[in-house]
Amino acid sequence: MWSIGNVTLADGAALSPMAGVTDMPFRHICRLNGAAYTVTEMISAKALSHNPAREAELRLLSGIERPAALQIFGNEPERMADMAQQYGADFAFIDINMGCPAPKIVRGGQGSALLCQSQLAGRIIACCARRLSQPVTVKMRIGWDADHRNYLDFARMAQDSGAAALCVHGRTREQFYAGTADWQAIAEIKRAVRIPVLGNGDIWDGPDALRRMAQSGVDGLMVGRGALGNPWIFRRISDALAGRPLYTPDFAQKRQVMLLHCRLQQQVYPARQAVLRMRKHMAWYLKGFRDAAKLRQRVFQMESMAQIEAFVDELEAYSSRRADGV
Ligand SMILES: Cc1cc2nc3c(=O)[nH]c(=O)nc-3n(C[C@H](O)[C@H](O)[C@H](O)COP(=O)(O)O)c2cc1C
Numbered sequence: 001m002w003s004i005g006n007v008t009l010a011d012g013a014a015l016s017p018m019a020g021v022t023d024m025p026f027r028h029i030c031r032l033n034g035a036a037y038t039v040t041e042m043i044s045a046k047a048l049s050h051n052p053a054r055e056a057e058l059r060l061l062s063g064i065e066r067p068a069a070l071q072i073f074g075n076e077p078e079r080m081a082d083m084a085q086q087y088g089a090d091f092a093f094i095d096i097n098m099g100c101p102a103p104k105i106v107r108g109g110q111g112s113a114l115l116c117q118s119q120l121a122g123r124i125i126a127c128c129a130r131r132l133s134q135p136v137t138v139k140m141r142i143g144w145d146a147d148h149r150n151y152l153d154f155a156r157m158a159q160d161s162g163a164a165a166l167c168v169h170g171r172t173r174e175q176f177y178a179g180t181a182d183w184q185a186i187a188e189i190k191r192a193v194r195i196p197v198l199g200n201g202d203i204w205d206g207p208d209a210l211r212r213m214a215q216s217g218v219d220g221l222m223v224g225r226g227a228l229g230n231p232w233i234f235r236r237i238s239d240a241l242a243g244r245p246l247y248t249p250d251f252a253q254k255r256q257v258m259l260l261h262c263r264l265q266q267q268v269y270p271a272r273q274a275v276l277r278m279r280k281h282m283a284w285y286l287k288g289f290r291d292a293a294k295l296r297q298r299v300f301q302m303e304s305m306a307q308i309e310a311f312v313d314e315l316e317a318y319s320s321r322r323a324d325g326v
Helices: 024-032 052-059 077-087 104-108 113-117 117-131 153-163 183-192 206-216 233-242 251-268 273-284 292-299 305-316
Strands: 002-004 007-009 013-015 068-073 093-098 134-141 165-169 197-200 218-221
Touching: 007 134, 007 197, 007 273, 013 153, 013 233, 024 251, 077 117, 093 113, 093 117, 093 206, 093 251, 104 113, 113 117, 117 134, 117 153, 134 206, 134 233, 134 292, 153 183, 165 183, 165 251, 183 206, 206 233, 218 233, 251 305, 273 305, 292 305
Parallel strands: 013 218, 068 093, 093 134, 134 165, 165 197, 197 218
Antiparallel strands: 002 007
16 A cells, blocks of 8 residues: 555555546546556646537546546646536546647647646645645656666656656657656655555556566656556556466456446437447457457447447457466
8 A cells, every 4th residue: 555645545556547538437447457546638728718518528527436636738827726626526646748749739838848847846746735725746758868867866856846746758749658667766866755546657567567567666657548448457566566367357347348338328328429438448448359350440430339339249259368368
């Protein structure tokens, strides 16, 4: 067990925020499969007040997914705190995005652009920490580019400004997702601050998690891409950390999760949107099935959730264990 602020967390990995992915259905599925906590897609503090649909979606928090974090992005301290206060009451943490590399976000001086603006970043953290009742966490990268790896100064600044924990993706902004995450840098940050540090980047299975925890000494981990179509990774990570045999779902267990995912999509989104979202997740779930490429082509033609559900039932014939057992 470990904790952020006064919230106790299970050992293992949290679900990393992913725009377009970590909506309520997926967060629910990951939490059910052992994610220590979950994080919403990043939400713009500025845009939210003009987008009631987004607002309604945000308020959706499934009963089992607590603790969950609301991730916000922006560059206006008071407005960010206002927004988190208004919409974040049900969330255990408010996470501030200081790592998004997307050009349109960075051009607006938000996301990873804040790595180059320590003073403003500090004011955002301090304002949110002062005004919000729940712990404020910061999700950061290790710098802007290879010549500006200011992660130690930035991490200390975030701590001194009131951050309750840091989630560190071990890449620079310039790297986007290229190369490999620098876990040495994450280890240095862990040694440099007193607040909990979550390490993030390139964890694909339980053994990676064990190795990275041992190497870096971090308090917790965050997993993003490794959970796509593979929410069981959270159980496998908890098992690896506890020295247990790794959970390996059989087809019946996978089927149950895929069907639950379909049901949740339908509960949350209008029919067409639910199908489009579920197609994307099905394409990820198909990793490791025989003839996955052909199966994906079929999925992308499907127009109703009933079709997708019938397809899930057909999948047993294509089921084959991956070498890693997932
Ligand atoms: C599709 C996608 C969307 C993402 N959206 C966000 C986001 O909204 N907020 C954020 O802080 N990071 C976002 N990230 C970054 C991830 O949270 C994570 O830091 C990164 O993918 C590295 O972890 P991984 O190797 O486990 O995937 C996103 C990543 C992906 C692949």
